Amino acid sequence: MxxxxxxxxxxxxxxxxxxxxxxxxxxxxxxxxxxxxxxxxxxxxxxxxxxxxxxxxxxxxxxxxxxxxxxxxxxxxxxCVRGRVHGSCRDDDVDYAILGLHLLETHGFGFSTEQVGDLWLLRLPYLQTFTAERAAYRNLANGLRPPLTATYDNPYQEWIGALIRADVHGWVSPGAPRRAAALARKDAVLSHTGNGVYGAMWAAALVAAAFTAATAREAVDEALAVVPASSRLARTVRRVTSLHESGLPWEDTLATLEEETAGLGWIHTVPNAAVITAGLLY
Known part of the structure; x- marks a missing residue:
């Protein structure tokens, strides 16, 4: 694949x-x-x-x-600290990468959002889900289907959960960021909307572009092309690239981004995408 x-x-x-x-x-x-x-x-x-x-x-x-x-x-x-790391702790970030691989091995690139939900119910313990994923899981268990699983009683629709699930879609789409974004979108809409979905699409495209891009900036630019240019996520990522181009030091860039995304919270997709972008460029 x-x-x-x-x-x-x-x-x-x-x-x-x-x-x-x-x-x-x-x-x-x-x-x-x-x-x-x-x-x-x-x-x-x-x-x-x-x-x-x-x-x-x-x-x-x-x-x-x-x-x-x-x-x-x-x-x-x-x-998890220096000198004590012997493999990975169990963590939902890692769980979803493995679950996503299982999804692709089972259903291929043609998987549906409904099949993502079915796999969660079959393979993912409820108490190992958090925020938007837990809301979507609860909605699935109560018989709701996508896209209602993402919108009903879910105040976390733009948080970072879908973005952390996106890596695998980039790994299986090397050099094909648009395909990676399309796969990530089908996964993300089970639990997220708006910038929550755009963040997943952007992250998957970023991973896919990294296989063939000549520079980190080129990968960032390719990933931006898969999300709406007017979205807050895209505007924030472009803001980071402009701060980097201006020569602003790393610490000042982080302080600026923290100020400009204040109020969104540390688990929201947008400030996390900003820090990811800064980390790549600096």
Missing amino acids: TATTGVTTATGLADRVLGGWLGRIAGNMLGKPVEQGEVWTRARIDRYLRAANALPLTDYLPEPPTEEDERALRPEWRS
């Missing part, structure tokens, strides 16, 4: 897919101890790393430097 790409050998393609999978797990493990944005603000993480003499950060988080920090970390931290 691959598209024609600039990756010239099967070995090269497999290596890049493996890199995407390992990167997904490594990034998840890196952030998991502090995955509580209202507690672990950027300023607090900076203080933590300074207290542990771990700046610039070039590895997983160090063990907590104080008892207060230890109490504030997620309980899984002992399996």
Whole structure:
């Protein structure tokens, strides 16, 4: 299930897919101890790393430097900090990548949104879902069908859940960002609307474009082409590219983005897409 790409050998393609999978797990493990944005603000993480003499950060988080920090970390931290990582903790970010692969292996690229929902009910424990996914799961169990599963009693429709489910659609569409976006959209509309769906489409396209793009900026531009240009997600990503082009330093860019997306919350798709873009460009 691959598209024609600039990756010239099967070995090269497999290596890049493996890199995407390992990167997904490594990034998840890196952030998991502090995955509580209202507690672990950027300023607090900076203080933590300074207290542990771990700046610039070039590895997983160090063990907590104080008892207060230890109490504030997620309980899984002992399996996610430097020197203690031996594989991946269970996490919904990783669950959905595996579930998405199972979906594609079972139904192929022609899968339907209804089949995504059926697979959730069959393979995904309810208590391992959160926010928009839990609302959609509850709606499925109560007999609702898409798109009502995304809109009924679901205040999380533009949060980041669909975006974190999107990687696999990029991995199976190397060099084909529009196909990746189309697959991600069918998955996303089970639980999300608006920028929540656009974020999934953008993320899948970004992964797909990364296989063949010459630069990170080229991949970002290709991914932008699959979502409405007037959407807040697209406008925010373009804002990040303009800040980068202007030569604004990394810290100032993050501060600007934090100010301009204030009020959306740390789990909303738009500020997360902004930080992803900044991380790629800087």
